[in-house]
Amino acid sequence: MMECIKLAMKGKGYVSPNPLVGSVVVKDEKIIGKGFHRKFGKAHAEVNAISDAEKNGYDLRNSLLYVNLEPCSHTGKTLPCTDLIIQKKIGKVFIGMKDPYKKVNGKGIRKLKAAGIDVKINILRDDCEELNKFFIKFVTKKMPYVSLKIAQSIDGKIALNNFSSKWITGKASRKFVHELRNEFDAVLIGRNTAEYDDPSLTVRDVRGRDPYRIVIDANSKLPDKLNIFTDRNKDKTFIVKANNCKPSRSNDILVNLKNGKIRIPDILKELYKMNIASVLVEGGANLFSQFAGTDLFDEIYLFLAPKIIGTGISSFGDFSVKDLSGINTLKLNYTRQFDQDLLINYKNVYRNNTGYR
Amino acid sequence: MMECIKLAMKGKGYVSPNPLVGSVVVKDEKIIGKGFHRKFGKAHAEVNAISDAEKNGYDLRNSLLYVNLEPCSHTGKTLPCTDLIIQKKIGKVFIGMKDPYKKVNGKGIRKLKAAGIDVKINILRDDCEELNKFFIKFVTKKMPYVSLKIAQSIDGKIALNNFSSKWITGKASRKFVHELRNEFDAVLIGRNTAEYDDPSLTVRDVRGRDPYRIVIDANSKLPDKLNIFTDRNKDKTFIVKANNCKPSRSNDILVNLKNGKIRIPDILKELYKMNIASVLVEGGANLFSQFAGTDLFDEIYLFLAPKIIGTGISSFGDFSVKDLSGINTLKLNYTRQFDQDLLINYKNVYRNNTGYR
Numbered sequence: 001m002m003e004c005i006k007l008a009m010k011g012k013g014y015v016s017p018n019p020l021v022g023s024v025v026v027k028d029e030k031i032i033g034k035g036f037h038r039k040f041g042k043a044h045a046e047v048n049a050i051s052d053a054e055k056n057g058y059d060l061r062n063s064l065l066y067v068n069l070e071p072c073s074h075t076g077k078t079l080p081c082t083d084l085i086i087q088k089k090i091g092k093v094f095i096g097m098k099d100p101y102k103k104v105n106g107k108g109i110r111k112l113k114a115a116g117i118d119v120k121i122n123i124l125r126d127d128c129e130e131l132n133k134f135f136i137k138f139v140t141k142k143m144p145y146v147s148l149k150i151a152q153s154i155d156g157k158i159a160l161n162n163f164s165s166k167w168i169t170g171k172a173s174r175k176f177v178h179e180l181r182n183e184f185d186a187v188l189i190g191r192n193t194a195e196y197d198d199p200s201l202t203v204r205d206v207r208g209r210d211p212y213r214i215v216i217d218a219n220s221k222l223p224d225k226l227n228i229f230t231d232r233n234k235d236k237t238f239i240v241k242a243n244n245c246k247p248s249r250s251n252d253i254l255v256n257l258k259n260g261k262i263r264i265p266d267i268l269k270e271l272y273k274m275n276i277a278s279v280l281v282e283g284g285a286n287l288f289s290q291f292a293g294t295d296l297f298d299e300i301y302l303f304l305a306p307k308i309i310g311t312g313i314s315s316f317g318d319f320s321v322k323d324l325s326g327i328n329t330l331k332l333n334y335t336r337q338f339d340q341d342l343l344i345n346y347k348n349v350y351r352n353n354t355g356y357r
Numbered sequence: 358m359m360e361c362i363k364l365a366m367k368g369k370g371y372v373s374p375n376p377l378v379g380s381v382v383v384k385d386e387k388i389i390g391k392g393f394h395r396k397f398g399k400a401h402a403e404v405n406a407i408s409d410a411e412k413n414g415y416d417l418r419n420s421l422l423y424v425n426l427e428p429c430s431h432t433g434k435t436l437p438c439t440d441l442i443i444q445k446k447i448g449k450v451f452i453g454m455k456d457p458y459k460k461v462n463g464k465g466i467r468k469l470k471a472a473g474i475d476v477k478i479n480i481l482r483d484d485c486e487e488l489n490k491f492f493i494k495f496v497t498k499k500m501p502y503v504s505l506k507i508a509q510s511i512d513g514k515i516a517l518n519n520f521s522s523k524w525i526t527g528k529a530s531r532k533f534v535h536e537l538r539n540e541f542d543a544v545l546i547g548r549n550t551a552e553y554d555d556p557s558l559t560v561r562d563v564r565g566r567d568p569y570r571i572v573i574d575a576n577s578k579l580p581d582k583l584n585i586f587t588d589r590n591k592d593k594t595f596i597v598k599a600n601n602c603k604p605s606r607s608n609d610i611l612v613n614l615k616n617g618k619i620r621i622p623d624i625l626k627e628l629y630k631m632n633i634a635s636v637l638v639e640g641g642a643n644l645f646s647q648f649a650g651t652d653l654f655d656e657i658y659l660f661l662a663p664k665i666i667g668t669g670i671s672s673f674g675d676f677s678v679k680d681l682s683g684i685n686t687l688k689l690n691y692t693r694q695f696d697q698d699l700l701i702n703y704k705n706v707y708r709n710n711t712g713y714r
Contacts, residue, residue: 154659154703155673156513160681168681292665302511306687306703308649310676316512319667324517324525330663332697340689342701346511346663 068096096128157312172338182208190287289318425453453485514669529695539565547644646675
């Protein structure tokens with residue numbers, strides 16, 4: 001199953017909003033075929049693994065098939081994988097997790113069992129769920145999976161008061177952020193960050209594809225000279241605006257104002273409609289603050305640089321609480337060191353966001 | 358040598374400002390005697406290890422002696438350990454680190470070698486230096502070793518603006534803080550913390566002895582009803598005051614004001630004179646801020662609670678810098694999890710504080 005997960009990861013950045021799936025066929029304790037879902041709309045992992053085994057000259061009868069997600073039983077962009085598995089007389093199927101997508105959701109398992117195939121489910125389930133956290137959120141909640149990426153000093157400052165601090169963290173941390181951008185469908189930033197930092201938000205330090213750049217600019221005031229409007233990826237820039245603004249650029253996302261403000265849920269719903277399954281929020285403080293204390297985000301990537309800034313811009317400075325008992329509680333997930341920076345990953349357990357367990 | 362360090366640790370809290378020392382005697386690949394420095398002024402580790410071996414009926418000739426710190430060669434409160442080692446005809450001595458104390462500082466090693474004993478030094482030196490970080494700072498810099506203990510939300514807030522937040526971190530973290538208090542000679546807090554939190558600063562959740570409580574109150578305005586003035590440890594409370602205040606309580610530490618303020622180096626120098634080798638600074642923000650960007654502290658114990666506070670009191674809120682290139686850089690030392698809290702330990706590498714390497 002770990003091999004399936006590894007294979008599945010090769011599809012990162014290319015299959016969304018489809019799930020990441022890898023599959024392995026085993027016979028006589030030997031792997032005879034491997035496959036993964038390579039690209040949205042293309043063949044499923046099981047199909048690729050089965051044809052790989054056949055290409056290698058194997059007969060699939062009584063072989064074992066491993067796959068991290070329940071095989072599909074419906075006809076979507078490809079024929080149902082369950083039918084192929086049954087047709088090839090595969091003897092036993094090991095499944096990482098049930099497919100939460102309502103057109104599958106147990107039907108694939110039932111179909112295999114009805115055909116007399118031995119099925120084992122929930123193999124390395126936690127890892128399989130982590131692998132497809134974007135997909136699970138997308139199909140169960142009809143909202144994109146949202147991660148906040150915060151780079152701050154140990155005392156919680158993301159910039160000096162004069163904004164004179166583009167990079168707080170070191171090279172190795174920033175390289176990892178480029179890996180993240182390669183995995184997320186879109187990056188979201190606020191107006192101040194776009195204007196003061198003038199970021200590119202592209203994948204440069206690692207190989208990969210660039211995410212969509214979603215920028216909130218309610219009243220369409222951002223200057224045209226910014227990188228997001230002029231660089232090689234300008235077509236991937238989308239501006240979130242109040243729907244009473246005149247659409248001025250082709251890539252506008254128009255939303256209703258509520259009490260004169262753009263609300264985060266309204267942005268996320270629009271992104272869902274655009275088939276964006278995952279969003280990396282890269283600041284600034286005002287935008288982070290709008291997520292604090294809500295179930296609108298799923299995860300935080302908190303980078304702590306070994307610096308003390310003191311007076312400066314607090315990562316969640318526009319958020320406030322009356323007492324500590326009422327505040328959002330995060331779950332410490334893992335830590336990882338990048339030179340002298342520390343990455344701390346938290347899951348938001350304000351509610352069970354995925355709703356899947 | 359690890360066994361020596363483990364033995365030495367048993368003296369924590371009781372030998373200061375002496376070093377923590379453990380010693381083991383080995384013969385025929387078997388430990389025949391163990392000892393450690395138990396209490397300030399009492400027998401040294403080597404003496405205890407040697408008499409333990411003799412009590413066990415062993416002849417010490419040609420045995421091996423391990424000790425984490427260079428044996429003393431001068432007559433202090435006890436006779437020189439080198440003389441005893443030579444007298445007992447021990448064959449070989451393994452030493453963790455040279456004693457930085459100027460009355461020893463290599464003289465013990467030379468004396469052993471001159472007597473024909475084989476001496477190996479710098480065995481697990483990093484661990485031995487970490488073990489005696491308090492002692493090293495105390496004897497080389499004539500200042501106490503200073504650690505800042507900060508308990509904050511992930512966004513760097515140590516309290517809400519209304520101070521209504523005594524404990525941000527969980528039980529397990531607080532228990533570890535009690536372990537720290539048992540190791541440090543003194544705890545230092547500012548006036549606001551004393552008044553608003555009214556802490557006890559005692560060792561309660563673990564077995565141990567209470568540290569001195571040093572409280573800064575320049576103009577002697579703290580109310581008499583506070584825990585620090587009334588509880589079972591009131592004799593261990595010392596108030597740092599301007600020397601133009603009338604001494605009102607027996608335990609005053611009077612310092613000169615500079616520009617109307619008490620300066621941290623002046624406090625630390627007074628603590629050094631009191632034979633206080635280690636100080637745990639427990640807040641608040643104003644006091645932490647006075648240490649930021651200086652070489653006056655050696656280490657930070659940063660506890661991150663999995664909470665977002667937003668508007669609140671920043672851990673170093675009264676400190677400020679003009680640009681990031683000029684700020685204090687910390688070295689990430691280790692992390693440790695306490696339930697959902699994360700402890701991050703940083704060393705201050707602003708300058709090489711110990712001056713010992």
